[in-house]
Amino acid sequence: MDHKQLVQITKRGTLSREEFAEVENTLYEFIWGRLFPPQILTDDLSNTVSENVITDPAAPKPDCKTCGACCAAFVVVDAENSSITSEKLWAVDSISDNGERATKSILRRREPDFACAGLAGEVGDEVSCTVYDNRPSMCRKFEAGSDRCHAVRRAYGIEPFLTTDEMLEANRKLTED
Ligand code: SF4
Ligand code: SF4
Numbered sequence: 308m309d310h311k312q313l314v315q316i317t318k319r320g321t322l323s324r325e326e327f328a329e330v331e332n333t334l335y336e337f338i339w340g341r342l343f344p345p346q347i348l349t350d351d352l353s354n355t356v357s358e359n360v361i362t363d364p365a366a367p368k369p370d371c372k373t374c375g376a377c378c379a380a381f382v383v384v385d386a387e388n389s390s391i392t393s394e395k396l397w398a399v400d401s402i403s404d405n406g407e408r409a410t411k412s413i414l415r416r417r418e419p420d421f422a423c424a425g426l427a428g429e430v431g432d433e434v435s436c437t438v439y440d441n442r443p444s445m446c447r448k449f450e451a452g453s454d455r456c457h458a459v460r461r462a463y464g465i466e467p468f469l470t471t472d473e474m475l476e477a478n479r480k481l482t483e484d
Contacts, residue, residue, distance in 0.1 A: 308333040317416050317424075320393065324401035327413070334382045334421055342380070342462040346474050349462075351481055352454035361454045361477040368452035369460060375434035376463040377449055377456060379422035384414035389443045395424045414443070431465045 308316075308329050316322065316330055347361070356364045378384075386396055391414070399411045415424040425442070428434035436442055450456065460466045469477060 310337070313337065313421070314418055317418055317421070319397070321398045321400060324399055327397065327399045331382055334416060337421055338380060338382065339462075343464060343468070345458055345462050346469050347458055347477055347481070349455050349458045352458055354448060354453050354455050355450045356452045359452075359454050360480045362452065362457055364452075366452065369456065369466070371451050372435065373431070373433060374451075374460060374463075374465055375422065375426055375428065375430045376459045376465055378426040378434070378436065378446075379420060379430045380459045380462065382416075384423050384425075384443060385445060386412040386414050386443045389438075390441045391425070391438045391443075395438060431463055 313330065313333050316326070322330065352361070353359050356362075356368070389412075391412075395415055396412045397415050399413055401409050401411070403409065416422065417424045417426065420430065422430060425436050425438040426434055427437050436446070457466065461468055
């Protein structure tokens with residue numbers, strides 16, 4: 308899928324599961340291909356401050372209103388059980404082996420940066436979540452100041468890279484846990 312097709316697909320309301328899988332891969336390549344390489348794989352990091360391994364839980368928390376990095380970088384924002392209106396969502400349809408149809412709600416992506424369609428403003432500058440009161444549970448659970456938050460902020464250049472010593476120490480702690 309090329310960039311033009313991806314732009315067209317942001318305008319659609321319904322996708323098949325197969326189409327969505329392709330969209331997911333393309334979004335991942337588009338977004339992460341433009342970021343600084345994450346120094347530590349974000350998959351391994353905590354979403355909550357209380358479970359931090361790298362960042363001191365008592366350290367000052369970054370301000371989400373001048374960031375938005377997680378809303379831009381994490382590609383699949385599952386909106387199940389939220390009351391976000393349909394113009395911000397893709398309905399992803401699938402048919403099971405026994406012929407049953409199921410639909411999943413996923414936040415669409417905006418142009419030109421393919422951040423979450425709920426995000427207003429420019430990443431790293433001034434941002435807000437336009438569906439804040441109805442935001443999905445995964446957004447509610449993701450905490451500013453968590454190890455994963457800091458990692459994605461570094462990938463966007465919003466905060467400085469870890470030094471080599473800090474990175475070695477971080478990897479040591481992650482391996483120990
Ligand atoms: S990456 Fe962290 S600081 Fe930035 S918006 Fe997300 S939670 Fe807030
Ligand atoms: S719904 Fe709001 S908080 Fe969640 S990813 Fe989108 S902009 Fe961010």
